[in-house]
Amino acid sequence: MAKRQRDALVWGIILIVIGLIFTLDNFDVDVWDFVARLWPVGLIVWGAWKLYFGIKDRKEAAEAPRDQQV
Numbered sequence: 001m002a003k004r005q006r007d008a009l010v011w012g013i014i015l016i017v018i019g020l021i022f023t024l025d026n027f028d029v030d031v032w033d034f035v036a037r038l039w040p041v042g043l044i045v046w047g048a049w050k051l052y053f054g055i056k057d058r059k060e061a062a063e064a065p066r067d068q069q070v
Contacts, residue, residue, distance in 0.1 A: 024031050 021031050
């Protein structure tokens with residue numbers, strides 16, 4: 001994915017999350033209590049994401065020299 005597309009995706013997700021926070025606040029849903037309880041889940045997901053793509057990138061890098069030898 002190109003950097004520009006990735007940046008657009010990230011900003012889109014950020015804007016959606018901010019919009020959801022304000023909307024839920026208007027309906028008297030305490031978003032910050034939810035965030036305060038579940039923020040460690042975000043760290044777990046982030047770590048799993050980094051681990052998955054780190055292993056995937058290493059595997060692709062290890063396979064690349066074999067393709068170039070042909």
